[in-house]
Amino acid sequence: MSDSGKPNRRHVELAQKILNLATERGMASGERLVEQSIATLCNVSRTPVRKALQVLAEQGLVTSDAEGGYRFAIDPAMVPGLDLEPSAQAEDEVHAAILRDLAAGRIEEAQTVAALQRRYGEGRLAVQNALLRLSEDGLAERGAGQQWLLKQFAISSDAAAASYEFRLATEPLALTMPDFRRDATAILSLRQSMLALRRMDEDSFNRKLFDRTDFDFHLLVAKSCGNPFMAEALVNHHRRRRAAPSGHVSTWRLMQSNVEHLQMLEHIERGQMNLAADLMRVHIQLSQSQRPRLAGRGVPSAFKIVAR
């Protein structure tokens, strides 16, 4: 907690945890949040809980009531994710700019904090924090001396195809590991969001909420697999996947993808792990773009090769 009493990243993370707990418990708009209960459930004192509730209030997700407490102003299952505090914006911008410029070939893979400070006109702390986040996402690592090495391969145009290849080999396997443990609470929370997404049509589909449930679902599979090496590899991969810019996907495909997630979740719940693994294979294959690379009037079909 910061001395100034200003909400920091930990408060935002706790606020997100409160939202997740509320979703798991099926709480709805208008329901009261009890500070002490939250503190007990999150295993923290009431002070950070109060700060976290203030974060939610600032974002309009809860409103204070006459008794000095807070009530939900929205359905918690519908919140795609919390925005970071303003102090993290500079770091966010540098993070996005590094990825953008690396993908466009404007900056080299080997960089120093000073060089990036000059390029982006930001302070040392913002650049350092951005590099640390890239490192946590598996997109950068410390090199010799003052150097940082950015991982261009992870954001190249071949990265998406290579990522699907990797996931096809590992995610179904994770589901059939002998020590796979179902996390009933996380499953419940995810189901709420997925069901909410399923009720949306093409025009109203909430892509941000989908992004969150997509990440959470695949992370759930990774963390539950029971094999720490497999879990680590998959968690790192999904983090990297979420951090790197991805290509455009049609809303219809995301809607289908959500239904596939739900079906897998149901099979996981029932312990039908082989079925869930088979569905995962189908899901990953359907998610790969099969669009032809080149097509035109009179172009022989042999040239209409699909992306790898």
Add this chain to the structure above:
Amino acid sequence: MTAAKTIALFPEASFGAALNCVGIAQELRRMGARPVFICHPGFSGVFSEYGFPEYQLGGGTGDATDWTGFIARHQDAFRQSPDRQLDSYVGPTWDAIVDTAITVEAPLRQLLASLKPDGIVLDNVVMFPAVANAGVPWIRVISCAETELPDPDVPPYLSGLGLAERGRWDDFARRYEAVTAPAHKRFCAFLAECGLAPPPSPSFLDPSPWLNMLLAPEIIRHARAEPLDPDRFVFLDGCVRQEAEYQPPRFASHNEGPLVLTSFGSLGAMDVGMTKRMIEVFADMPCRFLVNGGSWSDQYSSVPDNVYVGSWFPQPSVVAQSSLFIHHGGNNSFCEALTFGVPSLVMPYCWDGHDNARRAAETGVGRSLDRYRWEPEELAGAIRSLLLDEAMRARLQQNAVRMKAHRGARRAAEGILNVVNRAEAPRRAAG
């Protein structure tokens, strides 16, 4: 309760026709019909992304490719004038189109027999006997430029000639007929084998007896000497699919500058050298440029701060936010620009792109520029002048309001279902 009508859409294997049909299929789905797509060999994966069932025809030639030879051959042809392309590109392309029509006939007949559609939408430039003989109405969509449907007052198809060059029309038309004659002769023999009367030379596809739909928006439409029968020919005023919203990337510079989209289609993207030359010009302009690099996106290194190269864009959503669209004159791209009131800088390299380039300039909805013969200042000047032309922008914006109100894709879907329902009524009464 009546079952949902199954409408089989069969676009040619090009992104323009395919995505145009996606727009129609989205509306058919909203109206409770069941649209399905028939795909040419190798051309699948586009429609499933939008949630439509795909049925791929057999008859492909495998995966043995000679990319280098193919690209070199086409890139040479794309540098030529429409007149010279008759021999180097148009003739061979018609040969390939006829080959495809013959190759897919048997699998198409079998597929239609098993799909049992209530109607077929053909967005193609050639007839498929299996479609004509399917026993259900077929509707023709002309997603190419209006010149595909000839008229004494419309410049010849693929000529790139304007109204002011009328003296050259006959010569081009004669040469076109001569170049396509061998393919046409072969095609007529094939149609005769299938029991169909051949279309008059040099046409490869007669209008549908049920319904024909053209994209050509009013603002660029030709005045015809022989007006089209409004019961059988419907102008859609564009036909744009629904895409998810597009959030432009944050550029490394000029984030407040106007957005310019550059896309030459999947074929046009293969000339990386030409696009790199354009990017050098873009680097010095106070704008943001989105460039469709297609399958060659990886070949762009050291991209300027105000340029973003991507391999695919949800084009309608991007055009809607753009101040200028630089394209090849593909009819779908041209209509999207008009739908969203965006001026076009057309740099054509083949087929009806030449016709649209000329028409854009002729009707004051944009400008045309030779794809290869330009100096950096000429390209920059063309971009600047289009961005600063307030009168053109205002006219385009007014036109966009009219086009959106016309709801081309919806009208197409309604027209298709009307034809299907009308054709079914006598059958139901007789049965």
